[in-house]
Amino acid sequence: FKRTVPVGIEHGTVGVLDKDNRLHEVTTFRKDIRTDGRHAVVEFGVSLMDDLARRDFTINAIAYHPVQHAWRDPFKGADDLEHKLIRSVGDPNWRFQEDYLRILRALRFSARFEFKIHARTLEAAKANVQGLAQLSAERVRDEWFKGIATATRVSKLLALWMDIGAARIWLPELREQGAGSRELKVLDKLPRDPVLLTAFLARDPASLLTRLRCSTKDIERARAIGQWRDKYPDPKHVPAVRRWLAETREYADDLLTLLPTGPAPSSLLPKVVRSIREANDPLTLKDLAVTGDDLLAAGVRPGPEVGGTLERLLGEVLEDPRRNTKEYLLSRV
Numbered sequence: 133f134k135r136t137v138p139v140g141i142e143h144g145t146v147g148v149l150d151k152d153n154r155l156h157e158v159t160t161f162r163k164d165i166r167t168d169g170r171h172a173v174v175e176f177g178v179s180l181m182d183d184l185a186r187r188d189f190t191i192n193a194i195a196y197h198p199v200q201h202a203w204r205d206p207f208k209g210a211d212d213l214e215h216k217l218i219r220s221v222g223d224p225n226w227r228f229q230e231d232y233l234r235i236l237r238a239l240r241f242s243a244r245f246e247f248k249i250h251a252r253t254l255e256a257a258k259a260n261v262q263g264l265a266q267l268s269a270e271r272v273r274d275e276w277f278k279g280i281a282t283a284t285r286v287s288k289l290l291a292l293w294m295d296i297g298a299a300r301i302w303l304p305e306l307r308e309q310g311a312g313s314r315e316l317k318v319l320d321k322l323p324r325d326p327v328l329l330t331a332f333l334a335r336d337p338a339s340l341l342t343r344l345r346c347s348t349k350d351i352e353r354a355r356a357i358g359q360w361r362d363k364y365p366d367p368k369h370v371p372a373v374r375r376w377l378a379e380t381r382e383y384a385d386d387l388l389t390l391l392p393t394g395p396a397p398s399s400l401l402p403k404v405v406r407s408i409r410e411a412n413d414p415l416t417l418k419d420l421a422v423t424g425d426d427l428l429a430a431g432v433r434p435g436p437e438v439g440g441t442l443e444r445l446l447g448e449v450l451e452d453p454r455r456n457t458k459e460y461l462l463s464r465v
Contacts, residue, residue, distance in 0.1 A: 180204060188227055188234045189241070189253075190219045216247040224256035232263035236275040236298060243289035244282040254296075261297040272302050273344035277326035286329060287319045302343070305334040314392065323389065331357035332390055356383040361390055367400040374408060374450040378415045413453045417442050420449065421458045430465050441465060 137147035137155065144160040161183035180195055187193035190209035196202070203210075212219050218238050220227040228234050235257045242249050249257070264272070276293075283289040290309065293299040299306050309316045315333060322329060327350045331337035337354035346354075360380050364387070365372040377384050388402055414420060422445065424438045432438055445464060449456045 181206060185221060186230075187221050188231075188237060190221055191241075193221050212250075216245065217250055218242050218247050218253060219250040220253045220256065224250075224253045225260060228256055228260040229263065232260065232267055233271055233275065235261060235264060235296065236272065236279070239289065239292040239296060239298065240275060240279040240282065242292060243279060243286075244284060246284050246288075249292075257296050261301065264298055264301050269302075269343060269345040273346065276303070276330075276344070280326040280329055281324050283324075285320045286322075286324070287316050290319070290333065303330075303334070303340055305336045305340040307333060307335055309333075318393070327353055328357065328386055328389065330354065331386075332361070334358070353383060353386070356380065357386050357390070360387050364391065364401060367404040370404060370408070371451045373401065373404050374413060374415060374453075375447075377405065377408065378446070378450060381416075411453070414446075414449050414456045417446055419456070420446060420461065421456050422461045426458070426462065427465060430462050432465060 135149040137149065139145055139147040139155075139157060140159075145157055147155045148158050149155060161180055184193040184195060184204065184206055187207075190207040190212045192209070193205075193207045194209040195204040197204075207221050218241050220234075220238075238249055238253060238257060241247060279289045280286055287309075290299075290306070293303065294306070294308070307315070319329070319332075322332070327341070327346070330340060331354040334340045334354075335358075337358040338351050341351045341354045360383065363376075365376040367373060380387055384405070388405065391399070391401060393399065408415075420442065422442075424442065427438050427441055428434060432441055445461050448464065449461075455461070
C-alpha cells in the first residue's frame with residue numbers, strides 16, 4: 133500500500149488511505165499461540181484458514197476477496213446467518229477460554245440481531261462464566277454499555293446476562309425482574325442511555341458503576357437517579373414541584389424520563405415542570421434577588437449564617453416566586 137497510517141502495528145493492523153483520504157483498516161492474518169483468557173499472543177503471516185479458525189463465532193469467520201469476488205466460509209457462517217444463530221468456531225469451551233469476553237459478545241450479538249445462541253455455545257458460556265471475573269472492569273463495562281446501546285430489546289439483553297450468570301459476577305445490584313414487573317414493561321421503550329437504564333435497573337446504581345470504573349460524572353448521575361427515582365412530588369402542589377426541581381437539579385429530566393406512566397396524578401408532572409421552567413421561576417441560590425454580600429451589608433454575621441439565611445430565603449421563594457425581590461428578601465433577614 134502506498135499511503136498508510138500505523139493505527140495498530142502491535143496487532144498487525146495498518147490504516148490504508150484511499151484516493152479520497154478515507155481510512156481503511158487492513159490486518160494481516162494472525163494465529164493465537166498463547167492466551168491467558170484475557171489477552172492473546174499472536175503470530176503474524178499465517179494462512180487464511182488459520183486466521184478464520186481463531187475467530188469467535190462462525191458469522192465472524194467469513195472472508196471475501198474484493199478483487200477475485202470470492203468467498204471463503206469454512207465454518208458455514210453463512211448458514212448460521214441465514215438461521216439467525218450464534219455458534220462458536222470449533223469447541224466453544226476453547227473459544228471462551230481464549231478470551232472470556234467472548235461470552236459477553238455472544239450475549240450482545242444475540243440481543244442486537246435477535247439471534248439464538250447455539251445450544252452447545254450457550255452451555256459452554258454457562259460452564260465458563262466464572263472466567264468473566266478475570267476480565268478488567270473497563271472491558272466488561274464497554275460490553276454492557278454497547279449491549280444496551282445496540283440491543284433490539286434491552287429486556288432480552290438483561291435476561292441473557294441473568295440467565296448466563298454474568299450479572300451475578302459483575303452486576304449483582306441488578307434487581308430480579310418478574311415477568312410482570314413495571315421495569316420490564318417499560319424497559320424497551322426507554323432511551324438507549326446505558327447510565328440511565330443501569331440506574332433504572334439497579335438497587336444501588338452508584339456501587340455498580342463504581343465497580344465498572346465509570347466516570348465520576350456518570351457515578352454521581354446514577355447515584356441521584358437511584359436516590360430520587362421513587363420520590364416524585366405531587367404535581368397538584370406546585371411549590372413541592374419547585375422544591376423537587378431545586379433538589380434534583382440537572383437530574384430532573386432523567387427522572388421525568390423514568391416517570392411511571394398511567395392514570396396516576398404523577399403523569400401531570402411533566403406539564404407542571406414545563407410551566408415552571410417557562411415562567412423562569414427561581415430554583416437555585418443563584419436565582420435569588422439577593423447575594424451573600426447583600427446579607428453581610430444588612431448585618432448578617434460572616435460564616436455559616438450567610439449560607440443558612442440564603443437557603444431559608446430560597447425556601448420562601450420556592451413557595452412563592454413573587455417573593456423574589458430584593459426588598460422583600462432583605463425584610464426577611
